[in-house]
Amino acid sequence: MTEQRGPDRGSTGDPEGGGPGEPAHGRAAGRGADRGRVVPEATVARLAVYLRVVTVLGGQGAATVSSDELAAAAGVNPAKLRKDLSFLGSYGTRGVGYDVHLLVEEISRVLGVTRHRNVVLVGVGNLGRALAGYGGFASQGFTIAALFDADSARVGEKINGLAVQDMSVLAASCRTAKVTIGMIATPAEAGQQVCDQLIAAGVTCILNFAPIVLSVPDGVDVRKVDLAGELQILSFHERRKSAGLEEVG
Amino acid sequence: MTEQRGPDRGSTGDPEGGGPGEPAHGRAAGRGADRGRVVPEATVARLAVYLRVVTVLGGQGAATVSSDELAAAAGVNPAKLRKDLSFLGSYGTRGVGYDVHLLVEEISRVLGVTRHRNVVLVGVGNLGRALAGYGGFASQGFTIAALFDADSARVGEKINGLAVQDMSVLAASCRTAKVTIGMIATPAEAGQQVCDQLIAAGVTCILNFAPIVLSVPDGVDVRKVDLAGELQILSFHERRKSAGLEEVG
DNA sequence: AACGGCTTGTGAAGACTTGCACAAAGTCGG
DNA sequence: CCGACTTTGTGCAAGTCTTCACAAGCCGTT
Structure with a gap:
């Protein structure tokens, strides 16, 4: 299991494998x-x-x-x-x-965005629903090809013209549409399991909105979007600016 | 105008001001x-x-x-x-x-999250609505104190029990609730103007979801969440993995 | 064809970040 | 009370990233 590639820095994501001197990407020398x-x-x-x-x-x-x-x-x-x-x-x-x-x-x-790319989204709760309807993806060449949710009450619901599917057909759906990028917008508890299922379905790149650290095998890239974390970072800077006016002890 | 502090790295955000050797934060030595x-x-x-x-x-x-x-x-x-x-x-x-x-x-x-912090959100479109209802903020100590939108058709609408307000009362609202953190979830076109209004209202930290680079004066911190950008970065890694199987020339 | 002006591409230096390896320091069993 | 064991805190070296400064190169004019 490698650590995930966070949005904050571009670590090799392979802390135990090669030495720190290894470049981040296999060198495509001569191409x-x-x-x-x-x-x-x-x-x-x-x-x-x-x-x-x-x-x-x-x-x-x-x-x-x-x-x-x-x-x-x-x-x-x-x-x-x-x-x-x-x-x-x-x-x-x-x-x-x-x-x-x-x-x-x-x-x-x-x-690698010369052609449109298909992605799948797992978890159509509050945040997932917004992502499913977000126009910014399509304008940049990404099409959400399929939606999934573990909640059977949500399966069948249509969001932005796309029906929510059951998790059981995730693998087949990903392979048919040749999807290699998945987005996780589930609650924290379900995140790791969904991640495993995506990888089993052939997904090699994951954008994670769940507030957890995912464990993934080598060769899988993870990027995390931590909304509350972003606010906490801003909060740090805010606190720094107000320089000890609060909680001096 | 300083460049904004991107989520990818923590640059000083002050390229023309002090020398590059200056530490990122005023040293609170001795505290x-x-x-x-x-x-x-x-x-x-x-x-x-x-x-x-x-x-x-x-x-x-x-x-x-x-x-x-x-x-x-x-x-x-x-x-x-x-x-x-x-x-x-x-x-x-x-x-x-x-x-x-x-x-x-x-x-x-x-x-700086020992106490709850109030934040305001501008733009309650597709994404903003999800942010307004996102439970992850509250659980980490952040309360969305007010919602704003430039579209008068949305003003008055209640989202998660909170009424959308007109932009004209933004400044007063921010000062009353002592809000110093603002989130921008507007279309790209409105982003800079909203940013300026937030700063005029006393906000010093901004979380920007609009796909634009904001210009802000010194002393204001900006972090950007670029959803499509994240997918593009993953796309790069995906392309790298499939190593020249497509578009060789 | 040569010149002057403008802009790219890059070597080199410096700052920041990472990760190893180990001294310092605490706990626990005898 | 002591010694063995465990784990933190950190000096240091190596790597990555940023920035400056300037040579190299292209265009338009003379």
Whole structure:
């Protein structure tokens, strides 16, 4: 069992396996367009931001964009942006900037979102229902192909035109639709079991909204969205700002 | 305007201000219980996880817990956990472990969640509605004190017993309830304007669900939850695993 | 064709984070 | 009271990430 890949940092997720010097990803050395480079985890997380920003710029009719402009729009340091993009290859033109359309294509390619991807969602409670109806997934190339819930009272219910299915057909459904990404929006108690079922169904990437730490075998990536945790982190900063005005002892 | 503090890393968020060597937080040197230390951003993010895990352990009746057990439950390296906890002070007993109850208290104190905190939520669309009804906030000490929406058709609607209010009363409401944490769950277009209004109302910490990069003045912390972005990161890893089986050129 | 201006791509330095390994310190049985 | 055992707290080394600064390269003008 490896530890999960948290959203806060991009650890190797293999604390007992290889040494700390091992790069985060198997090196795809020599594969032309990737320039034989390994893309750092921190860069991958930012590529998603760049993709969104540059897509908007493209929609506004911009043909090229400089690293300074793009960095400002993405809220990062220009040098960092250039280095991030350099991992994809040399797609900028010195003296001019980056071709907006080309950049969208290349980032999409590296992120693997050139085609729509199917995902499944398990747990259609309060949060799951919102995720099922969230328009932001479709606009970024993700289609929720199936919904599942362990509660038989919810099975059959239609959400956003998609019927909630019983957990018993999860494996078959995932394999048919070739789904490799699953989202868990169940209560904490059910999270690990659902996770195991997803993996048994062939899912290798999991986005976890349940407030638990999932155990997964090697080769499975987990990212966690911890809503209350985010507030706690903000709370820390808030407390820091008010510098000891409360609970001095 | 500083860049925002993203969920992926804990940057200083002040690229033009002080030098890069400046620690992330003003040092509260000499304040007894804090041992004069600065808590690294990466540690803060993990404290939220530890708090949840150790709370569960406490509920199961455990009196003490060793760093190995706690680290396994939190999915991190034991040495990292011990170093993280050492920033709070020496609250473990060598040869025994950590007192569960004391640990809950100390982590809560550092995170500033010893008392309930009020937060406001702007935008009660699909996602906002789910957040308003999400039980995970209350269980971690956060109360959604007020809901707001720019759409007058939604104003007055009751969600989870709380009425949606008009944006015009946001400032007054925030000041009355002493709210310093705001959540933005609006469409992208409205995000920046809502952000500005929240800051004008005295909010200094923002949790942003809108898919945009917010510009905020110094002293305001922003964390972003990018749902589609998370899927894109997973998509990258998925593509990496299937190693060039698609689009070789 | 050469020049000046602008912007990318990257080497190098520095800051931050991680994880090992072990000294320090406490408990428990005798 | 002592010695063996357990576990914390941390110095240190290694790795990752960020940022600066500048050489390399492209475009338009002369």
